[in-house]
Amino acid sequence: MELFLQQLINGIALGSVYGLAALGLTLVFGVLRIPNLAHGALYMVGAYVTYFALVSYGIPYIAAIGLSAVVLAVVGITIERLVFHPLRNAPHTHHLIAAVGVLFFLESGAQVLWGSEFRQMPSPFVGTVEVLGLNIGLQRLVVIFASIAVMAALYLFLKKTVPGQTIEAIEQDRTGASLVGIDANRVSMMTFGISAALAAVAASLVAPINLVFPTMGEALNLKVFAIIILGGLGSIPGAIVGGFLLALAEVFSSTYISNAFGQAIGFVFLLVVLAVRPTGLFSKGV
Amino acid sequence: MQVLSRHWRKLALAVVLLVALLIPLFIDNQYLLGLIMLAYIWAIAAYGLNVLLGYTGQLTLAHAGFFGIGAYTVGILTVNYGFPFWPSLLLAVVFASVLGFLIGIFALRTQNEYFAIFTLGVGFVIFLVIERWESFTGGSLGLIGVPYPEGLGPIQFEGPEQLYYLILAFLVLTIYVAASIAHSLVGRSFIAIRNSPDLAMAAGINVGRTKQLAFTISTAIAGLSGGLYATYIGFLGPAIVNVPTTFEILLYLLVGGMGSLSGPLIGAFLVTTIFEYFQQFEAYRLVIFGPVVILLIIFFPRGLAGLWGELEARVRRSPEKEAEGREEPSREEVR
Amino acid sequence: MLLKTEGLGITFGGLKAVDAVDFEVERGTVAAIIGPNGAGKSTFFNLVSGFYRPTSGHVTLEDEEITNLPAHRTVRSGMARTFQTTNLFKESSALDNVIVGHRVRTRSNIFDAIFRTPRSRRENRQCRDRAMEALSFVGVDHLADRTVGSLPQEAQKRISIALALATDPKIVLLDEPAAGVNNEETQGLMDLIRKMVEHDYTVCLVEHKMGMIMGLADKIMVLNYGQKIAEGPPEEIQADESVIEAYLGAEEEGEEDA
Known part of the structure; x- marks a missing residue:
């Protein structure tokens, strides 16, 4: 029972990271119809920015995460302008291929600049707290609460502010949105910026538990795609729920079945779901 | 004009083939010869990808997985079970294409980006199975000692020169098959689907079955290239099956030109050579190639072959253009 | 009868886009389908040609059932x-x-x-x-x-x-063949359609250009909100009260007319 609860907490912490990362990916897909295969690479760069802010410049952890989010937002916007904007009328295969190019560039760039060694990110939140007889790592609690705070902030932004509403409007009805005069260009940039910033926050939160290295985004990349397909491409609640579900499935099957199975379960599930429902679990039909 | 250019093309082809045949006589450097063989193998794999992506317009990200199934079929059968090479290679193609057919049934129910993501998942699962099924595949330690092919009648495969001709023969065979398909009605059906699935359907083409066929052919060719890779390299590790390999094959195709007949060969040859040339900058390879991929897809989505075609068309057009004034001549769909 | 639909209909999310339409096209004639924007004309074509699967009714081509055939099979059977x-x-x-x-x-x-x-x-x-x-x-x-x-x-x-x-094909369905071309070119396309009929093709078209419809069609069906509200030769349709009403009601939506 204790193991179960312990793993439940671990699953929720992991799920909130997955959820955050998947949110960014699903936003970009929903608004721009771009399956951004480079999302995992943005996540990785985000972790490095936080790491260096923390280690080289001594910026406090939370502020470093904020800085990383801003830097990645700029990176995201730049990529949108330079890469995806020129391709907006190209066939979908071209978007995917361009995203692969970005992935190549960011991943190998990180390798060249920062080396391929694994780095441990120091976090001020060390130690454990005891809750109901369970020893829970402080960092895990930080991950959970910070993620929930960011998700809530995103929700408020999308629902309550004008720029946020324009994003939602385009996501729900592209032609309608362009009819009422929404500037699609600005929305594209904003979406990319937010998406990259979310990836940076997710990576920076989980980095002290895992490690920082150039290919850290690869496994996550596939997983967040699994999540947003399961949750329905472009669906925000789907991304969050899917993130938690995948994380819990992974954690529990690793604990009770085998580690390899835990790693594979997301993809197996993805393939089964798509084989049965080719447009995802919660899609609104074609 | 058209006839002349066709003759030129044949001549160019003959020259290229002649050079390819003479290469082992002039190159003593075993290393260089090995490099060329590797380029041929990747070119074969890229032809497989081209059938599906270039002609039919479906982006599969499982290509390295099927390449790996071909490679590991040969590896496991020869190393673990002492099978001769030739039946193993045949089984590699059969196994990759049967699995491709079966997976295609499900994969092709999805469309566009869903198809790409589905196949990404397929590729990753194939990788995981190969990496984790240690008792069968050797896991991350890999398989060591994949033999050279046995002799065929008077031909013995004792050194790299003989293997070179074997791989070249398979490359020529692959190109012949690709050309035959491209110029056939089957190929026209593929292209019609790439151009517009709706229009293809309205022309009476069974889109589902035709895509299935393209997928199966592409996986069969991937299996062939994998099988050849196994005997060429002699040892297999799971990394070669992983998704980045798919991206590399994609890069070859993109540089050479999607949907063209010469593209996969040009791309594989050029990229492997350049990679090799910049070997001391190993780490920088992808830093450079990332932006190259992006620039190509934005400005030259048809790659070098497309660029060449455009130049050729411009040259051919210039005298007529003065007379006609405005219209562009047709670019042939298949080159 | 070459082409025949009986009670043909489709529902999208509770909305009857095409509702129980009976329609017949005789061999060697031109049949036209008209109606205000969003009346279900293209949807009707998509149903007949197998691009959509109907939720009710039947389609037959030369008395052969083609209702649930996928699009590429309807082409093979002559549409x-x-x-x-x-x-x-x-x-x-x-x-x-x-x-x-x-x-x-x-x-x-x-x-x-x-x-x-x-x-x-x-x-x-x-x-x-x-x-x-x-x-x-x-x-x-x-x-x-x-x-x-x-x-x-x-x-x-x-x-x-x-x-x-x-x-x-035995029958050709033309979806707005004259959209986006000028009057003179429209005349040319009308001549082409007449030539098709002379060569034993049967034609069924959706078009907004009334001049074209009236000049070509042997028979017209009018759709409004997915339902057939009138059917008959051009003269009859021009005089039909319900048709005029349907078009007047839709006028604000900006009909394109020739």
């Missing part, structure tokens, strides 16, 4: 169609666009292709010949080698029709 927007492949030649239309009448498979069998060669030629024939029928054979994207709208419309004809 061809064009689309509202010409979505030919702009980067290849007119001929290359049309050749594939005759593929449905050929049998050569992947093995014929790989081994370059005589059948493959013969059928390749057959498709090319049939495509040239279709292009010359619609009057654009001189443009066969030109890139479609470089040709004017009217030529593209004709090439779309040639593609449909290359499938050797």
